[in-house]
Amino acid sequence: MLVGALQLAKLSLLIESRKRGAHAIRLGLMLMLYQMVCVAQGSTWKSASGLQLFQSQLLATAFFLSSLAIFGFSQSVTEEKEGETIGLLRLTGITPLSIPIGKNGAMLLEALVLVAVQLPFTIVAITLGGISWPQVYAGYAALVAFLWLLAAIGITMSVCRPDGASAARTTATVVALYALPPFLTSLSSRPEWQAMCETVGAVSLPVQLMTVTESGFQGSAWSPAVWFGIVAGIGCLLFAWWKFDSMAILEVQSGRSPLRLGTRRISRRAWSRPIIWREYVFSNGGLFWTVVRLAVPAVMFFLILGQNSGVDLGFVSAWTAIYAALFGILDGTWSVSRLFRDEIRYQTWSSLVQTPRSLSQIYADKIYGWGLGLAPTILAPFLFIYLTFMFHDFPIHSTMTMELMVGTVTVAMSVFGYLHLLILMSLYIGWKAIPATLTICFMAGWFYVISIFTARMDVYARCGAFFGTSVVITVVIWVLRGKILHRLEVLAETA
Incomplete structure (x- = not known):
């Protein structure tokens, strides 16, 4: 032994x-x-x-x-x-x-x-x-x-x-x-x-x-x-x-x-966009896991509500949004890291690129299929943030509400940028891209938050900084998309 x-x-x-x-x-x-x-x-x-x-x-x-x-x-x-x-x-x-x-x-x-x-x-x-x-x-x-x-x-x-x-x-x-x-x-x-x-x-x-x-x-x-x-x-x-x-x-x-x-448990016909159907059914679990992802935030809400009976519903919704966002990041991290890595691992990428669709279309279809499967996880935090605005006692048109809304958009764009970086790094170093990408994004986020709060900006200046950050992250996502397509093209040629 x-x-x-x-x-x-x-x-x-x-x-x-x-x-x-x-x-x-x-x-x-x-x-x-x-x-x-x-x-x-x-x-x-x-x-x-x-x-x-x-x-x-x-x-x-x-x-x-x-x-x-x-x-x-x-x-x-x-x-x-x-x-x-x-x-x-x-x-x-x-x-x-x-x-x-x-x-x-x-x-x-x-x-x-x-x-x-x-x-x-x-x-x-x-x-x-x-x-x-x-x-x-x-x-x-x-x-x-x-x-x-x-x-x-x-x-x-x-x-x-x-x-x-x-x-x-x-x-x-x-x-x-x-x-x-x-x-x-x-x-x-x-x-x-x-x-x-x-x-x-x-x-x-x-x-x-x-x-x-x-x-x-x-x-x-x-x-x-x-x-x-x-x-x-x-x-x-x-x-x-x-x-x-x-x-x-x-x-x-x-x-x-x-x-x-x-292959045994799927007997119905594919959709008109078979790559989207394949990604939704096989990689993200299909309808069953969609229902599970819908149920998890609801269970979180009622658990927190049951443990804190008599408190403001805005408090419960805010904590549910935080936990739902953490669950979404974990769920999205695992699934998106396998989005193209499994194709390389099971040696199916070279066959997939021989279909009539272009490389950009295949990339878009896989992203759409992933997004369709993860839609409950992605949308749940935003839903509970909206419920926080409804149940909490501060006015809907206050500066705090404006900052929260703009900041939420910035955080969402940051998460999408993190996922694109994770896709790119997973094509180079496999599953080890997960802790490496989390480290990079954590350090970048830490420096960003420290810079924002040490600058002593007012609410309107912070909202402007958040909006500018969202624009920069959008450009970064577009650049990462180009890098991902280039790497996929290289992998298709060497497969």
């Missing part, structure tokens, strides 16, 4: 080391940490500025590790299942446990490098003051335990789920259910909800990362949350080992690959 796992880990490490995406992720994390150091140096007049810097470092690294689990660890075994090569690996005598561990060995080392990257920045945080060595030990223990748990969850879903998309969605759902409930206590006034969140928070590693960075922390690094992460990770790996043969090998032997399943 050990020899097979080492062989697969060595091969995976060799392949991963030659990809630009891994280096882009590490560079993105370093730039984000450097930005945090610059902000901390500018606020040295505050007490415990080093502790705040350390907290920001831990949370940023946890975000990168979560992205690695959702889009990386969850795809390792599903790639072999979709390529129908697991049987060949088993014929070599490699055990079921060696395959997921070996396939994810390189990724686990890459994630450990992400943890090690912040060591110099931690020294800077210690120099700035407000942080003790017990906090450093406890923070890194919680971070490594969180990495171990995320990797185990991703590996388990990669074994149990039939394709990469469902594995990523399931991993994201499990991670969200584990990490989010303790942070929602501030939105609830019900004692039973708070009691449940406190129980989950006792074993939540994200909560432990926040706890160790509280002023005066002197607890042990081996907290219940750390032990839970270690034990739960081992349990996930044992479950993946137990289910590997029944859910991976037998699935391939029966010939039920994701592509065959897709």
